[in-house]
Amino acid sequence: xxxxxxxxxxxxxxxxxxxxxxxxxxxxxxxxxxxxxxxxxxxxxxxxxxxxxxxxxxxxxxxxxxxxxxxxxxxxxxxxxxxxxxxxxxxxxxxxxxxxxxxxxxxxxxxxxxxxxxxxxxxxxxxxxxxxxxxxxxxxxxxxxxxxxxxxxxxxxxxxxxxxxxxxxxxxxxxxxxxxxxxxxxxxxxxxxxxxxxxxxxxxxxxxxxxxxxxxxxxxxxxxxxxxxxxxxxxxxxxxxxxxxxxxxxxxxxxxxxxxxxxxxxxxxxxxxxxxxxxxxxxxxxxxxxxxxxxxxxxxxxxxxxxxxxxxxxxxxxxxxxxxxxxxxxxxxxxxxxxxxxxxxxxxxxxxxxxxxxxxxxxxxxxxxxxxxxxxxxxxxxxxxxxxxxxxxxxxxxxxxxxxxxxxxxxxxxxxxxxxxxxxxxxxxxxxxxxxxxxxxxxxxxxxxxxxxxxxxxxxxxxxxxxxxxxxxxxxxxxxxxxxxxxxxxxxxxxxxxxxxxxxxxxxxxxxxxxxxxxxxxxxxxxxxxxxxxxxxxxxxxxxxxxxxxxxxxxxxxxxxxxxxxxxxxxxxxxxxxxxxxxxxxxxxxxxxxxxxxxxxxxxxxxxxxxxxxxxxxxxxxxxxxxxxxxxxxxxxxxxxxxxxxxxxxxxxxxxxxxxxxxxxxxxxxxxxxxxxxxxxxxxxxxxxxxxxxxxxxxxxxxxxxxxxxxxxxxxxxxxxxxxxxxxxxxxxxxxxxxxxxxxxxxxxxxxxxxxxxxxxxxxxxxxxxxxxxxxxxxxxxxxxxxxxxxxxxxxxxxxxxxxxxxxxxxxxxxxxxxxxxxxxxxxxxxxxxxxxxxxxxxxxxxxxxxxxxxxxxxxxxxxxxxxxxxxxxxxxxxxxxxxxxxxxxxxxxxxxxxxxxxxxxxxxxxxxxxxxxxxxxxxxxxxxxxxxx
Numbered sequence: 010x011x012x013x014x015x016x017x018x019x020x021x022x023x024x025x026x027x028x029x030x031x032x033x034x035x036x037x038x039x040x041x042x043x044x045x046x047x048x049x050x051x052x053x054x055x056x057x058x059x060x061x062x063x064x065x066x067x068x069x070x071x072x073x074x075x076x077x078x079x080x081x082x083x084x085x086x087x088x089x090x091x092x093x094x095x096x097x098x099x100x101x102x103x104x105x106x107x108x109x110x111x112x113x114x115x116x117x118x119x120x121x122x123x124x125x126x127x128x129x130x131x132x133x134x135x136x137x138x139x140x141x142x143x144x145x146x147x148x149x150x151x152x153x154x155x156x157x158x159x160x161x162x163x164x165x166x167x168x169x170x171x172x173x174x175x176x177x178x179x180x181x182x183x184x185x186x187x188x189x190x191x192x193x194x195x196x197x198x199x200x201x202x203x204x205x206x207x208x209x210x211x212x213x214x215x216x217x218x219x220x221x222x223x224x225x226x227x228x229x230x231x232x233x234x235x236x237x238x239x240x241x242x243x244x245x246x247x248x249x250x251x252x253x254x255x256x257x258x259x260x261x262x263x264x265x266x267x268x269x270x271x272x273x274x275x276x277x278x279x280x281x282x283x284x285x286x287x288x289x290x291x292x293x294x295x296x297x298x299x300x301x302x303x304x305x306x307x308x309x310x311x312x313x314x315x316x317x318x319x320x321x322x323x324x325x326x327x328x329x330x331x332x333x334x335x336x337x338x339x340x341x342x343x344x345x346x347x348x349x350x351x352x353x354x355x356x357x358x359x360x361x362x363x364x365x366x367x368x369x370x371x372x373x374x375x376x377x378x379x380x381x382x383x384x385x386x387x388x389x390x391x392x393x394x395x396x397x398x399x400x401x402x403x404x405x406x407x408x409x410x411x412x413x414x415x416x417x418x419x420x421x422x423x424x425x426x427x428x429x430x431x432x433x434x435x436x437x438x439x440x441x442x443x444x445x446x447x448x449x450x451x452x453x454x455x456x457x458x459x460x461x462x463x464x465x466x467x468x469x470x471x472x473x474x475x476x477x478x479x480x481x482x483x484x485x486x487x488x489x490x491x492x493x494x495x496x497x498x499x500x501x502x503x504x505x506x507x508x509x510x511x512x513x514x515x516x517x518x519x520x521x522x523x524x525x526x527x528x529x530x531x532x533x534x535x536x537x538x539x540x541x542x543x544x545x546x547x548x549x550x551x552x553x554x555x556x557x558x559x560x561x562x563x564x565x566x567x568x569x570x571x572x573x574x575x576x577x578x579x580x581x582x583x584x585x586x587x588x589x590x591x592x593x594x595x596x597x598x599x600x601x602x603x604x605x606x607x608x609x610x611x612x613x614x615x616x617x618x619x620x621x622x623x624x625x626x627x628x629x630x631x632x633x634x635x636x637x638x639x640x641x642x643x644x645x646x647x648x649x650x651x652x653x654x655x656x657x658x659x660x661x662x663x664x665x666x667x668x669x670x671x672x673x674x675x676x677x678x679x680x681x682x683x684x685x686x687x688x689x690x691x692x693x694x695x696x697x698x699x700x701x702x703x704x705x706x707x708x709x710x711x712x713x714x715x716x717x718x719x720x721x722x723x724x725x726x727x728x729x730x731x732x733x734x735x736x737x738x739x740x741x742x743x744x745x746x747x748x749x750x751x752x753x754x755x756x757x758x759x760x761x762x763x764x765x766x767x768x769x770x771x772x773x774x775x776x777x778x779x780x781x782x783x784x785x786x787x788x789x790x791x792x793x794x795x796x797x798x799x800x801x802x803x804x805x806x807x808x809x810x811x812x813x814x815x816x817x818x819x820x821x822x823x824x825x826x827x828x829x830x831x832x833x834x835x836x837x838x839x840x841x842x843x844x845x846x847x848x849x850x851x852x853x854x855x856x857x858x859x860x861x862x863x864x865x866x867x868x869x870x871x872x873x874x875x876x877x878x879x880x881x882x883x884x885x886x887x888x889x890x891x892x893x894x895x896x897x898x899x900x901x902x903x904x905x906x907x908x909x910x911x912x913x914x915x916x917x918x919x920x921x922x923x924x925x926x927x928x929x930x931x932x933x934x935x936x937x938x939x940x941x942x943x
Contacts, residue, residue, distance in 0.1 A: 013062040023047070023141075027048045028093075037290065042100075057483060058489075066111065066113070068102065074117055083195060083256060108277050111272050126265060140156070181217055184254065188210060188253075189207040199243060206234070209232070210231065225244070279302060286298065291481065334386075334517065337388075338508075348379065355382075359517070361425065361512065372433060376392070383517065386513035388516075394502065415449050415451075416449065423519060424519060427455045435556060452549070453545070457472075457677050458544045460526055476518050476521075490511050536836070544676060550876055558670055559669055559708050565707045566655070588608070604623065604639070610631060610639075628646075629643060647700075670689065681864045686895075691895055706941075714903060716938060717934070719915045719916070720898040721867070721919065724867045726738075730742055735810045735811065752772040756806050780859070786799070821855050824858035830858045831862065832869050841854075870929070874922040912933045916931045
């Protein structure tokens with residue numbers, strides 16, 4: 010059996026990375042703690058990953074090193090350590106030691122040198138080594154025994170990986186750095202030699218720095234840009250190259266007071282950890298420590314019980330100690346019956362499905378897991394199919410037994426992204442009957458949505474991220490048991506020894522997350538109400554919409570693809586004519602040469618490497634300034650995006666089972682509460698261009714049906730009128746005036762009847778521009794006037810609608826005071842940048858503060874309307890179904906003879922979704938396709 014590897018952790022590298030990657034966490038007394046938490050999380054994860062390994066965590070010592078004596082400017086351009094990072098070093102070191110990790114700081118050398126010495130010593134003793142670091146310099150140490158891992162990016166690098174990443178072997182990394190330099194350490198290298206050139210030189214001479222300088226006559230023959238001038242450049246900077254070589258070389262012979270045999274993990278000092286965690290207010294870790302103490306006591310008691318065995322009753326045998334994870338994989342009917350009783354008796358249980366993929370409409374069910382209390386969970390495998398898999402319970406028998414429980418609305422359940430599990434079970438086809446699935450009811454909570462409602466921007470809302478944030482717990486990742494990339498296994502191919510604990514952990518962590526999140530939400534009643542009244546009722550509605558899907562005309566999309574292709578060819582020819590030569594429109598490098606070197610267009614922005622940018626926003630600005638080639642390029646890119654994203658892709662996304670497209674709706678992505686969609690993204694089909702609208706023509710009604718589109722009219726402006734309580738806006742909406750015409754009359758000081766179409770267009774830009782925090786300069790560009798005139802329009806607008814200005818000032822002040830803003834229904838959007846020292850960030854947060862209550866309230870209203878419409882359709886039994894939701898619009902498939910009845914009812918239900926000071930107007934359109942209906 011092979012030895013467990015020595016794990017060497019580059020603590021200094023992770024300290025810097027955690028400081029910049031983690032959110033700026035502070036205690037109630039203002040003590041920064043984010044970097045400490047980030048590094049400790051990483052160490053806990055490594056300890057779990059390498060439980061039998063010796064460890065060393067290495068940090069840079071205070072003071073200079075031998076490299077500073079060698080080169081006075083070494084690391085001279087590195088900014089001084091931020092104070093918020095410096096104060097975290099001492100508690101971090103203390104925490105690392107208290108966790109039981111050997112910690113090393115050696116004066117006069119860097120952490121890299123200590124790690125290099127230990128790594129080479131271990132490799133010489135034929136023991137494998139894992140170096141956990143984010144530092145590219147460490148690649149020089151990689152060999153057959155030594156591997157690099159980056160815990161933060163979840164990547165690893167062996168000899169082949171070094172070659173793939175850097176283009177040279179590990180033994181050439183020092184030579185590479187000597188030639189190209191390293192700006193982070195201020196290693197000078199050879200002036201004018203970048204990474205590509207350095208790689209080309211080393212590969213060309215098949216050696217290192219010495220071989221290169223011994224064979225300078227070969228350099229002009231190498232396939233390297235500027236090869237003829239390189240020998241002179243290399244000779245001029247030869248001394249600097251060899252100095253850089255010495256600076257970049259990691260020492261592997263540092264005298265150490267500690268040997269490899271001393272690098273064993275010690276038992277954590279729980280008293281010291283409790284003191285440190287209390288100081289840094291790591292509440293979840295304090296709770297975890299308390300559980301560890303209980304677990305240790307229970308294990309001690311268990312040993313005593315083993316010495317004096319006592320016969321346990323059946324009831325006692327089924328009740329594990331709740332603080333010790335008790336996971337089981339159910340393979341026999343007796344244990345399944347026990348768990349079925351537990352689930353039926355539980356007041357609330359967590360459940361999760363394991364599947365063959367992530368497409369809820371096509372993935373197959375592999376198994377289910379359940380948790381009835383914290384640390385007590387089970388996995389029921391159904392269709393694992395690898396060679397040697399144990400006998401599993403019959404799939405259909407298990408599903409039939411679970412169906413009454415899962416469909417019972419009085420049996421309360423909690424899931425993590427439960428909509429996915431609901432769709433999987435609805436499509437599970439018991440007995441092979443597509444119509445016979447499990448229609449899950451009684452989903453009382455969803456931990457993804459609990460986290461999202463509590464604070465939409467605090468973290469990602471996947472289970473792994475939530476467990477880390479709210480439980481201080483590192484879950485087993487899917488990649489840990491399934492592998493990565495093209496060799497990744499599907500869940501049915503994973504051995505039950507790994508699959509069972511992984512699946513049971515999912516259900517257990519879901520329940521534990523709910524217990525933690527529910528407590529926090531209960532303390533803020535307005536947020537708890539958003540969860541229970543808006544988000545949770547929407548889950549089954551979205552699940553039904555996704556399963557229903559939308560019918561598309563694949564043949565029409567094929568025709569549109571051909572037409573878009575023809576337009577792209579014509580635009581490409583036009584671009585060639587303007588440029589005076591042919592070039593690759595998709596090549597940033599070639600495009601940069603044409604735009605900036607040949608045509609001499611102004612450079613508005615540069616890339617990180619200092620090259621003139623050809624990014625979308627840059628081309629858009631150049632197009633606005635009437636440069637012809639950027640205009641053509643923007644049109645070309647627009648056509649290309651429509652073709653690749655929609656007309657080519659949509660036919661491929663038709664589900665072969667249903668013949669429809671099934672998008673996925675996401676409740677926990679947009680911070681304001683808006684829904685988003687993916688696979689395909691139907692929210693971003695452009696409707697302002699003819700080509701975009703034609704894509705909507707491909708979404709069609711089946712024979713005997715019509716598509717009905719119901720859209721809120723100017724909902725955000727109506728919400729603005731309600732929030733601002735402005736008499737002018739309220740009057741315009743209450744009197745059913747066209748608000749843009751009314752605004753134009755006020756701003757341009759003309760009668761309503763005299764407002765021109767251009768004036769109305771400008772007024773519309775002002776109305777929406779102010780909602781989104783648009784300034785005078787941007788507004789002027791959008792309506793074709795100078796900044797001074799645009800400012801005058803804004804001033805006139807605020808003079809006519811003073812309530813709007815008051816609302817904006819009031820909202821800015823409120824956001825600054827409490828750190829968040831709210832929708833009419835109590836949804837919060839936190840604004841951490843509202844107190845930023847950077848004016849640009851602070852101004853952005855203020856713009857968000859003004860817009861978020863309007864956009865968020867609109868999102869809440871459409872969600873409430875969707876639930877109301879869904880309830881009405883279910884109760885009425887009418888042949889009509891919601892098939893799409895896009896922004897403020899619902900699209901339904903309605904039997905032709907019911908169109909008039911459904912139209913009237915839809916208006917009523919959507920208008921009644923909120924009570925505002927102005928009426929909510931709903932516009933309804935009907936057609937044979939989405940474009941006609943809209």
